[in-house]
Amino acid sequence: MDVELRHFRALVAIAAEGTITGAAARLRMTQPALSRTLRQLEQRVGAHLVERSTRHLRLTPAGEVFHGRAVTILAAVDEALAEAAASPRPLRLGYVWAALGEHTTPLLRAWRAAYPQVPLHVHRIDDRTAGLTRGDVDVAVLRTVPDDERLHVEVLYHERRHAVLPAGHPLADRSELDLADLRHETIGLVETETATTSPDLWPAEVRPQAFVETNNVDEWLTLIAAGGAVGVTPAGTAHTHTHPGVRFVPLTGVAPVPVYLVWPRRLSHRRTPDVVDLARRVVAAGTR
Known part of the structure; x- marks a missing residue:
């Protein structure tokens, strides 16, 4: 049996939700079907990917490695499908509750002027990485540092x-x-x-x-x-x-509070370096 996209999506959903119940609801499938999909994936990989010793599931070391690859693969598939339809996949910027403050609108306007062919969508997602580790966004604005070696963290500026x-x-x-x-x-x-x-x-x-x-x-x-x-x-x-x-x-x-720009070390969108660079320039211009 080959590994299919549904197997990747299953593992990413389990990592994001922490339970079979939550992951099944996220994927709109039954819990038994999701459990079977996970077993199929582990059999194909030849390793345990999810630790089941507690009610709250967590990834094993092998699962962490596979999860990083899965997020990258799913993002690449979505981008390829969007390009095939002559419509680039939007670049997704996540935040928890405050985005970039006074720099948010200037960044969005500057992006639209510089990259009109690639939409920049902003999403408020209330978890510790604003949806980044779940694969819901490509770059995130945070005010607390996530302890995750898969992520690159940069202090963008400080807020009073x-x-x-x-x-x-x-x-x-x-x-x-x-x-x-x-x-x-x-x-x-x-x-x-x-x-x-x-x-x-x-x-x-x-x-x-x-x-x-x-x-x-x-x-x-x-x-x-x-x-x-x-x-x-x-x-x-x-x-x-x-x-x-x-x-x-x-x-x-x-x-003051540091404002961090955070993105995966394995990029989930090829335009991520562009939005990082533009955010630096917008903040620098706004704080002169």
Whole structure:
């Protein structure tokens, strides 16, 4: 039996979802059918690719190697099909919640002017690599460093942190604040793998006593707008998530947040180096 594209897609889906149930739903197939497909692949390869000792599946070392190849192969097939149809496959840029902040629109416009034949699609995907390790995007903007040797990570620029306050808050009209100004406030946190704010951001002597957790940036903004908390976030949030009920005030005396551009060492799109180069130039022009 030869290895088919369905075998590659099965392994990539399992790696992305971590369970047979989730992967089967992602591929719109039954769980028994997916399990059979995985067994067929392992028999053909002659190695175990998925560790089944826990309820949450994970790739074996051989599976990690095969997964990297599978993502590259599937991307190449998609690109070949698009080219055969005289329509280049879009280059996909993923982000978790803030993209490139003020540089996002300039990058998209510059790309359209320089490469009108290749669409650049932007996707918000709420996982630690914005869909990169799942093969859903070709390059990602992140504000936390992924621990994955298959990825190339570059610091593109640094963003100032802002306090996020309900409109009408006594501090909302200040031109600047520092962390000590927030010591008596309830702090809203976004509890995800990509969060850039935690209680440890504050020195112990001015650390607030009350923190409340939310599941995503939308819940977090709603909580703040309703007066239930204040927050701290990189400046890019203000550009990507405008909200009439909150005010963003720059913070002083706290380290800025690195903004990373991340892409696979095995490129999934041949235009990835072009968007990386263009992003560097757009950011450099915007920060002069």
